[in-house]
Amino acid sequence: MNNADDEPADPNQPGRHTFGSYKDIVCEYGWNNYQLESRQNAENSSLVNYILSKDGKVIYEDSHSAANFPNGNGLKVFVSSPNYGAASLFHVRNFYVEILKDFCDEEITCAANSICESGNYTCTCNAGYSGSCENVDCLVDSYCDDIDECGGIVNPCGNSTCENTEGSYSCPCQTGFNHDGDNCVDVDECDLDSPCPDFSTCNNIPSTFECGCIVGYVTPYVNETCRGFDACDGFECFDEDECAFDVCGENTICTNSAGSYSCNCVEGFQLRGNECNDIDECTPDSGPCPDFSTCENAVPSFGCFCQAGFDGGFCIGNECTNFTCPDIDECASGTHLCEGLCLNTVGHYTCSCP
Numbered sequence: 032m033n034n035a036d037d038e039p040a041d042p043n044q045p046g047r048h049t050f051g052s053y054k055d056i057v058c059e060y061g062w063n064n065y066q067l068e069s070r071q072n073a074e075n076s077s078l079v080n081y082i083l084s085k086d087g088k089v090i091y092e093d094s095h096s097a098a099n100f101p102n103g104n105g106l107k108v109f110v111s112s113p114n115y116g117a118a119s120l121f122h123v124r125n126f127y128v129e130i131l132k133d134f135c136d137e138e139i140t141c142a143a144n145s146i147c148e149s150g151n152y153t154c155t156c157n158a159g160y161s162g163s164c165e166n167v168d169c170l171v172d173s174y175c176d177d178i179d180e181c182g183g184i185v186n187p188c189g190n191s192t193c194e195n196t197e198g199s200y201s202c203p204c205q206t207g208f209n210h211d212g213d214n215c216v217d218v219d220e221c222d223l224d225s226p227c228p229d230f231s232t233c234n235n236i237p238s239t240f241e242c243g244c245i246v247g248y249v250t251p252y253v254n255e256t257c258r259g260f261d262a263c264d265g266f267e268c269f270d271e272d273e274c275a276f277d278v279c280g281e282n283t284i285c286t287n288s289a290g291s292y293s294c295n296c297v298e299g300f301q302l303r304g305n306e307c308n309d310i311d312e313c314t315p316d317s318g319p320c321p322d323f324s325t326c327e328n329a330v331p332s333f334g335c336f337c338q339a340g341f342d343g344g345f346c347i348g349n350e351c352t353n354f355t356c357p358d359i360d361e362c363a364s365g366t367h368l369c370e371g372l373c374l375n376t377v378g379h380y381t382c383s384c385p
């Protein structure tokens with residue numbers, strides 16, 4: 032059957048084009064990159080069919096086998112002839128080829144998270160997504176799902192945490208670490224923020240930092256140190272009153288000061304080594320005691336005792352300032368034992384006959 036009277040295939044029109052001497056134009060798709068041409072064989076008058084590229088290059092010629100048709104690349108070849116495969120092209124009547132125009136200009140609805148690629152006639156999943164969308168058929172019931180990059184054996188984040196996100200993933204560092212390229216390195220909070228209060232030191236440690244009072248200062252906190260911003264919020268260091276404790280030892284006076292304290296010996300004691308020992312005021316000689324008295328050391332302090340024949344008695348410590356031991360005039364006081372004349376002397380007296 033010859034359909035020569037049919038409307039000839041216009042290679043510049045969208046359509047479905049039939050090979051051979053039959054033309055079955057159904058305008059559905061675009062005619063864009065290829066042309067169809069039928070030429071008569073000079074020897075036997077048979078028709079030879081060609082698919083030509085736009086620049087005239089023969090892509091398909093005189094084939095009885097649809098398997099040789101260049102499916103893909105915008106061509107879809109269909110064979111519906113019951114005589115397909117016969118020797119003569121005349122018997123191959125209902126070959127037709129659909130040539131798609133710009134794929135993405137069609138009313139193409141690609142799956143969510145995919146993009147239409149005109150040159151490949153596909154919808155391709157966006158980066159970070161994968162799914163069933165690999166060819167034209169993907170338009171129906173296709174999908175592009177987020178790739179869980181963190182779910183594989185290899186951690187794309189190296190030594191840091193992998194966090195899957197929609198369409199991508201991230202590699203957040205743990206708290207207290209910052210990115211340095213691909214690595215997570217500890218943040219030196221002490222260097223950046225001075226997060227510790229007065230009278231404390233800041234110690235940077237992996238993932239956090241620690242505040243501790245300097246020597247001489249204490250905190251009312253249960254722990255002597257705090258760790259991290261939350262725990263150190265409100266952390267304070269106060270001067271320690273060391274004198275509230277027996278830090279100086281015996282015979283001392285403790286004096287508290289900001290960040291420290293001092294120990295002094297009480298009066299009558301002096302520091303020897305780390306101890307306050309009694310001062311032996313009577314060494315050397317008689318020490319602070321006046322003439323005609325005997326010095327006796329005591330703990331603390333000392334005493335001056337007037338010798339026999341001298342008045343004044345005794346004094347203890349500070350009482351001995353200006354203390355004297357005056358001679359007793361036994362002759363005048365009548366305490367002498369002379370039967371004759373009495374002659375007073377320093378510290379005693381003498382008797383003589385009248």
Ligand SMILES: [Ca+2]
Pocket residue numbers: 159177178179180195196197198199200
């Ligand atoms: Ca992801």
Ligand SMILES: [Ca+2]
Pocket residue numbers: 207217218219220235236237238239240
């Ligand atoms: Ca740190």
Ligand SMILES: [Ca+2]
Pocket residue numbers: 247270271272273287288289290291292
């Ligand atoms: Ca103190």
Ligand SMILES: [Ca+2]
Pocket residue numbers: 299309310311312328329330331332333
């Ligand atoms: Ca003494």
